[in-house]
Amino acid sequence: xxxxxxxxxxxxxxxxxxxxxxxxxxxxxxxxxxxxxxxxxxxxxxxxxxxxxxxxxxxxxxxxxxxxxxxxxxxxxxxxxxxxxxxxxxxxxxxxxxxxxxxxxxxxxxxxxxxxxxxxxxxxxxxxxxxxxxxxxxxxxxxxxxxxxxxxxxxxxxxxxxxxxxxxxxxxxxxxxxxxxxxxxxxxxxxxxxxxxxxxxxxxxxxxxxxxxxxxxxxxxxxxxxxxxxxxxxxxxxxxxxxxxxxxxxxxxxxxxxxxxxxxxxxxxxxxxxxxxxxxxxxxxxxxxxxxxxxxxxxxxxxxxxxxxxxxxxxxxxxxxxxxxxxxxxxxxxxxxxxxxxxxxxxxxxxxxxxxxxxxxxxxxxxxxxxxxxxxxxxxxxxxxxxxxxxxxxxxxxxxxxxxxxxxxxxxxxxxxxxxxxxxxxxxxxxxxxxxxxxxxxxxxxxxxxxxxxxxxxxxxxxxxxxxxxxxxxxxxxxxxxxxxxxxxxxxxxxxxxxxxxxxxxxxxxxxxxxxxxxxxxxxxxxxxxxxxxxxxxxxxxxxxxxxxxxxxxxxxxxxxxxxxxxxxxxxxxxxxxxxxxxxxxxxxxxxxxxxxxxxxxxxxxxxxxxxxxxxxxxxxxxxxxxxx
Ligand code: ADP
Ligand code: ZN
Numbered sequence: 001x002x003x004x005x006x007x008x009x010x011x012x013x014x015x016x017x018x019x020x021x022x023x024x025x026x027x028x029x030x031x032x033x034x035x036x037x038x039x040x041x042x043x044x045x046x047x048x049x050x051x052x053x054x055x056x057x058x059x060x061x062x063x064x065x066x067x068x069x070x071x072x073x074x075x076x077x078x079x080x081x082x083x084x085x086x087x088x089x090x091x092x093x094x095x096x097x098x099x100x101x102x103x104x105x106x107x108x109x110x111x112x113x114x115x116x117x118x119x120x121x122x123x124x125x126x127x128x129x130x131x132x133x134x135x136x137x138x139x140x141x142x143x144x145x146x147x148x149x150x151x152x153x154x155x156x157x158x159x160x161x162x163x164x165x166x167x168x169x170x171x172x173x174x175x176x177x178x179x180x181x182x183x184x185x186x187x188x189x190x191x192x193x194x195x196x197x198x199x200x201x202x203x204x205x206x207x208x209x210x211x212x213x214x215x216x217x218x219x220x221x222x223x224x225x226x227x228x229x230x231x232x233x234x235x236x237x238x239x240x241x242x243x244x245x246x247x248x249x250x251x252x253x254x255x256x257x258x259x260x261x262x263x264x265x266x267x268x269x270x271x272x273x274x275x276x277x278x279x280x281x282x283x284x285x286x287x288x289x290x291x292x293x294x295x296x297x298x299x300x301x302x303x304x305x306x307x308x309x310x311x312x313x314x315x316x317x318x319x320x321x322x323x324x325x326x327x328x329x330x331x332x333x334x335x336x337x338x339x340x341x342x343x344x345x346x347x348x349x350x351x352x353x354x355x356x357x358x359x360x361x362x363x364x365x366x367x368x369x370x371x372x373x374x375x376x377x378x379x380x381x382x383x384x385x386x387x388x389x390x391x392x393x394x395x396x397x398x399x400x401x402x403x404x405x406x407x408x409x410x411x412x413x414x415x416x417x418x419x420x421x422x423x424x425x426x427x428x429x430x431x432x433x434x435x436x437x438x439x440x441x442x443x444x445x446x447x448x449x450x451x452x453x454x455x456x457x458x459x460x461x462x463x464x465x466x467x468x469x470x471x472x473x474x475x476x477x478x479x480x481x482x483x484x485x486x487x488x489x490x491x492x493x494x495x496x497x498x499x500x501x502x503x504x505x506x507x508x509x510x511x512x513x514x515x516x517x518x519x520x521x522x523x524x525x526x527x528x529x530x531x532x533x534x535x536x537x538x539x540x541x542x543x544x545x546x547x548x549x550x551x552x553x554x555x556x557x558x559x560x561x562x563x564x565x566x567x568x569x570x571x572x573x574x575x576x577x578x579x580x581x582x583x584x585x586x587x588x589x590x591x592x593x594x595x596x597x598x599x600x601x602x603x604x605x606x607x608x609x610x611x612x613x614x615x616x617x618x619x620x621x622x623x624x625x626x627x628x629x
């Protein structure tokens with residue numbers, strides 16, 4: 001394992017303070033930087049928000065050389081370069097989205113040796129003139145960001161990443177450093193092979209994200225529940241994931257109608273429309289983006305305080321990746337999954353259909369389908385278990401979480417916070433549902449069974465004379481969608497089976513009998529719009545001592561400055577730094593310089609302006625200054 005020697009350690013700390021305003025490294029950053037300095041191949045797997053960027057930003061700065069970063073998305077490069085330049089870090093990008101003038105300026109800068117990092121897209125490396133240029137500048141180290149894009153086992157496979165396999169031949173003497181947040185062993189192995197890494201140092205971080213609070217609640221009305229959850233995050237950034245394009249549009253419209261600054265985002269929109277939405281979100285002109293999985297990789301907004309899944313993703317990898325976009329700044333954030341076991345049935349149908357329509361070798365297709373179904377079942381099991389979510393996620397990625405065994409558990413999931421509500425008359429409800437399935441001769445689906453129990457006069461109920469059944473209207477007092485959710489919970493519990501196909505029918509399984517006879521008790525989750533949501537300890541700590549009004553005031557100042565310089569607000573300061581300002585309320589530039597996230601460049605650029613705002617606000621409201629942290 002490479003380690004930093006004393007001199008390198010000192011430079012890292014000095015540069016970390018000067019450019020980024022940070023006092024210490026995060027776990028594995030030192031080792032990753034050491035590998036970069038020693039130019040020894042590495043594979044660094046850190047969760048989203050774990051701080052991968054610093055790992056490739058430091059070595060060229062210390063060694064005073066030029067390194068190349070390969071990055072999948074132009075938007076991502078642009079954000080990163082903006083962020084670096086704002087910190088006084090010499091970086092540039094070369095990509096097809098730039099004007100010829102801008103590109104010429106960067107080339108000139110390269111000739112002058114002005115940069116430490118150059119961001120490029122993978123396609124650029126198939127350009128001979130470009131490759132010759134890199135050789136001339138003596139580039140000896142490449143960082144491959146989002147390296148899982150090279151693997152078709154990853155969830156973001158990008159064919160253009162395959163061109164990176166040539167790097168080794170093109171630059172035999174250079175070291176390659178792969179970075180990803182995707183932890184599955186298979187993807188890791190693929191990355192090592194495709195890039196032909198030479199005895200890479202492998203650094204795999206802790207996948208637990210203690211600042212995220214996970215909640216999985218029964219879904220009854222996705223829109224009402226989403227609005228209810230977002231009301232806890234007024235004015236904060238959020239992402240809502242839906243399964244289909246149409247659902248994103250309907251959800252966004254419902255949010256807008258509820259007064260939330262929201263927009264939808266999916267792959268069916270034009271590139272222009274998508275860019276506009278991304279930009280508005282970065283600029284804090286939009287609070288919530290309602291999206292399909294297509295959204296996320298290009299966003300660098302670290303202050304997402306809430307990620308809501310309106311339906312279940314098809315694998316835990318997807319869930320981890322999507323929830324990982326919350327709280328990247330390390331501050332508390334909430335992830336809520338609105339769950340119905342019906343999602344699983346829907347996914348399975350989609351997967352089977354796309355396999356049957358796909359062309360290729362049937363054995364291979366079947367194997368791929370099996371693999372998908374296994375991932376889906378793991379996800380479903382994760383959702384229906386009532387155990388610590390942090391622990392379940394860590395276990396899935398082959399790790400143990402430290403907190404889950406502590407008294408009170410992790411303190412940041414619905415199970416450990418004691419929020420999971422069960423239906424007090426679960427067994428009775430289960431028996432009523434099972435009887436209804438029997439009474440309709442096991443020939444109808446969940447919706448019809450729920451209609452009968454609710455006492456609805458639907459077309460089918462009338463047509464089949466089901467209003468005459470003894471079970472008709474037994475659950476009159478429960479809302480229809482809640483009954484449906486309960487029905488699916490019984491499918492999930494294995495008491496009911498659902499046939500596949502376009503019109504699934506519910507049948508009783510052998511496990512239903514003992515319940516109907518009253519021999520076995522059942523526990524069901526209580527579906528309701530306003531689920532319990534206690535404040536986690538992380539959330540409490542994140543706001544401790546912070547004057548909320550001052551924070552909002554500083555946020556507005558940040559937004560004005562961002563507009564003035566034409567950059568997203570997080571480029572000015574991260575939320576954490578604003579909270580520090582609103583907590584410690586420094587009265588001098590020296591005090592300001594000590595805040596986390598304030599480097600020399602930002603002190604010079606914004607120090608006076610923020611100090612004046614703090615000064616004015618504190619005087620007006622009689623707030624104490626220069627508080628200890
Ligand atoms: P990743 O690429 O792994 O998702 P980033 O590199 O974007 O994560 O880092 C996530 C956040 O953590 C950023 O806001 C970054 O500035 C911050 N960060 C990274 N390293 C440190 C550190 N050593 N101390 C404090 N903040 C850090
Ligand atoms: Zn927990």
